[in-house]
Each structure stands twice: as C-alpha cells, then as structure tokens.
Amino acid sequence: MEHVFLPPLSRVAVCGGTHGNEMSGVYMVREMQRQKLEAVTTVLSNPRAVDACRRYIDTDLNRCFPDELLNAPITDSSPYELRRAHELNAQLGPKGSDAAMDLVVDLHNTTANMGLCFIFYSKDWLTLHIYKYIQSKMASVPLRVIQLDIPISEAYSLESVGKHGFAIEVGPQPTGVLRADIYNMMKEALDLTIEWLQKFNSGSTFEGGEVEAYVRLESVDYPRDPKTGEITAAIHPQLQDNDFKLLRRGDPIFQSFSGETLKHKGEELYPFFVNECAYYEKKVAFLLARKVTLTFPSISLKRD
C-alpha cells in the first residue's frame, strides 16, 4: 500500500465543554489551562453552557459546523451557539483552509456505556493511526472507533474545522457529574495522542494497517404515544449498557411502561449511544452501526 508523507502536525487544539454538561472535557481543559502547556491550544468551546451546566443555551453547538451554517451571515439575533461557532471557526479554522489547525480533538461524554470511543469522518484516517497507537498502550480499556460516513463539507461537529480532527467520547457518565475513572481514561487517551504527535513530528514512521470500526447507519426512536409524542417505553434491561453487542432479530429492545417487551425486527447491527441523555430530544433511543475493517497507509513526516 502507498506510503504517505505529511507536513508536521504542530498546531493542535484540544476542546472541552462543547456540550456544557459533559464534565470530563470541561475539567480537562481547565486543568490544561492551569498547567499552561505550550504545545497545545486549549479551548472551552461553549462557556455560557458550561456556566449553566447545560448541553447548550439556544441550539446544539456540535451541530453548527457544516459549511452551509459557517458560510451563512450572522446577526446579533442569531442563536448564541451559531455565533460561537463562527468565533471558533475563526480561531481554529477556517474550516477547509490552510490556516486551520493541523489537528482538533474535541472531548465528550455520554451517559451510554460506550467506554472510550474515537469518532471521525470518513476520509480522516489520521485518527486511525492515533487510535491504533492508543489501542496498543491501553489494552485493558474498552476502546472503539466510530466512522461517520459523510463529506467534510456536511460534517457538523467542531473537530471538522481542523485539517484533521476527531472526537473522544467517554462513558458512561451522567451529565453534570465528574467521575474519576472516566476522567482518567480520557486523560490517558489525550496524553497518548500528544505523545503520538511528538513522535510523528520527531520523524518516527508509523506503519499502516487495519482496524475494526463501526460505521453509523441509522437511528431508532423510542416508542411514543401518537397523540402526545411522549415516550411509552424505556430501553429494555437486556439492551441497556450493552452498546456494541450485536443486536439480533428478536432481541428485546424496549420495555413499555405497561410491561410489554418490544423486539428488534431489522437487520443484525451493532447498537451504540444506547439511552444517551441528550438524544431523547433528537428522537434517538440508540444508533445502529455496521462493523467493518478499515485499511490505512503508512505515514511519516514530509521533509522539505
């Protein structure tokens, strides 16, 4: 397979608080700012939502970064997060330009039992190199990579403004709560990311290879009352906390409040973001993925 040479990945940003109630990233960024690390730009993405300890003030900041929204005009009456997205794009991007950060890492938590996940867009296989490195160093941690298969112009999340970017998603952790075990897991992954970058920038070659990844396909909503729209069932105990366990036809997925069990009728796929707190309003009880093997080339520093 081809061997790819890349310029140094020297301008790196680590962002937390893109969702203001996902506490690991908030405290991670604050601690990095206290330590005044010079190698990394640290950003508290949504300071007003962090102060309010809410996911967002007006609209979900992490849906504000497709080209269409970044190129639209902003006024004083635009939603707070849209205005903030334009500020972040100016600071860390502009998206798609030579001036953009070489790498943007955005830190997230979920209430789902997902362990440590790397989430990236289809073409950005640099994530797979870093993921593979971390996998070799954190063997005892449940570690997975999730691919969102959409073009970067439509990519809606903060890390898409960098030349490269990925989200680190760690759970389970309730919103508004900081758990040391989850924080420590995120910190180790972040420290190893920075270690990988230092090795790359120092001239190390990283061999290509293969990783197993989960490609997001579709979402499943909670059963709802057709009149009121209120949910009428909870995630079934056999699905709860079983993210990334193959869902077969006939497996229970919901338990209704009247005691009925609802079963999976579709294709055999892998559920994730099971019972994620913030996805109730998005009408998502869980997402479904196909497991694939992704191949990526060897990489080393391009010397002038």
Add this chain to the structure above:
Amino acid sequence: MEHVFLPPLSRVAVCGGTHGNEMSGVYMVREMQRQKLEAVTTVLSNPRAVDACRRYIDTDLNRCFPDELLNAPITDSSPYELRRAHELNAQLGPKGSDAAMDLVVDLHNTTANMGLCFIFYSKDWLTLHIYKYIQSKMASVPLRVIQLDIPISEAYSLESVGKHGFAIEVGPQPTGVLRADIYNMMKEALDLTIEWLQKFNSGSTFEGGEVEAYVRLESVDYPRDPKTGEITAAIHPQLQDNDFKLLRRGDPIFQSFSGETLKHKGEELYPFFVNECAYYEKKVAFLLARKVTLTFPSISLKRD
C-alpha cells in the same frame, strides 16, 4: 412495647417530578395517571421543570416546605417553586392540619449508587413499617432507610406536608435518563407500599420490631480553589459507587486533577449521596451517616 392504633390511611398521594430531571418519578406518575387508579392521588409536582427537563426553574422545590416558607406571603414575583409549594401545600396539606393527606410518597432519583432508599423524618416511624414489609418482599434489592433527624416544622421536602410521608430515592440513574432497571425497582416498591396500605386498612396488624437505619450527620464538600471556587478534585475511584460502605480513617476520598490522593480524616461513618449531580451546587460531595437500630411499635387499625 406499646401497640398503636391509627385511623385508616385512605388518602394517599404519590408525587413525581418534584425534581424535573429525575425521570423515574415523572414517568411513573404519568403512567399512573394514564391508568386512572382511583385509590391514589397522583401529582406531577414541578411541571415547568419537567417540561424543561431541569431540576428546577428558580429554586429547589424540595427545599420549599419548612413552616417558615409555607407561612410567608407569596406575590407574583415570588420564585416559581415557592408559589408551586403553596399550591401543593393547599392540595396535599395544609402541613400539620387534619385536612392533610394521610400519606405522601415522593419519588426521586440520584446519580449516586444508592440502590433503593426510603428517606423519612425522625418521628414518622410509619415509614419503617412499610420499609420492613418491602424488605421482606424485595430481598435481592439493595434497600436502606435514611433518617433526617429534624423537627417536622423545619422539614423542607414535599412529603412533609402529609400526616405521614417519605421519599423513595433510587439510583444510580443519570438525570434526564430513564433506566428500566431503576424504574422497575421503584415500581415494585410503590406497588408494595400500596399493598401494605390495603392490608392495613383491611384490618391487618403489623408487628413492631427493629430496623437498621442511617442517620444523616454532616456533609463533605469537594476540594476547591480558594480563589475561583472551582473544584480541584473528583471523588476517588475507591469511594465512587461505594455508598453505605464504612469510611475509615485514611481511606481515599478525593483524587485531585494533579493526581494527588486525599484521605478521610474524620470519624468512621457511612457515606451516601456520593457524587450526586445536583449537590455540586450545594457544595456537597457526599453525606455522612451513623448506622443505628430503630425500634418501632406494633400497629393496627383504630376502629370507631
């Protein structure tokens, strides 16, 4: 020991959504309303907070029920929850009067790993009868009773407006999330409470006895930066999820973001509400209790 005769406990209220983001009670009350059970009055305590999926709008409703606040004048500019507390007191109380509900049960969730807890005020040992009954029927569930040792005039929570009252607190569950396992546990406890009431009202005698209870003594705050007030440490992994496990001198209680371990220096006591989401703002990392044995009398129906 004495034998106590009580009039029928026929006017019973079950309340949920006193905290708008504690979902088991919200969905339980909605389901009971859908079923139109005639024996029980059901109340969604804080509908505006439920709609917003937040703990409260202006102030914590479950701190609005001491006599002092219920007797203070209300205006249109009073905090929403204080106005709502007066409405609830009129509907379910008035607190301390003959017109009050015979029993008020308020349904809560916590992000702490507390299992199923009954929380009651010092004198209301009726709770202990119901607790003992449920204990005999739900042997496999972690079940505990917590005593708040303050006079009923100072009691600040909703259930204190009834002639008798207790809170059912179930965890761990993230705020804004509904877990079927937690919901099922709460439903079973509630169904058994109603079963106990039916037996009592039908003339069954319930023997007195003893139960182990946890008496709340004091609270411990997170370590904080003296200048900014921001927390500088998380609950230590050895304390996280270990509610009701005796905390000995020298046991780790916090892990600072710089990696230091902080140890317990005080009396040997039992921690609970460990890392409860809503208590960050109350400056409570966990509460401490003493374990005691409580004795209560036999009880049966007083016949005219």
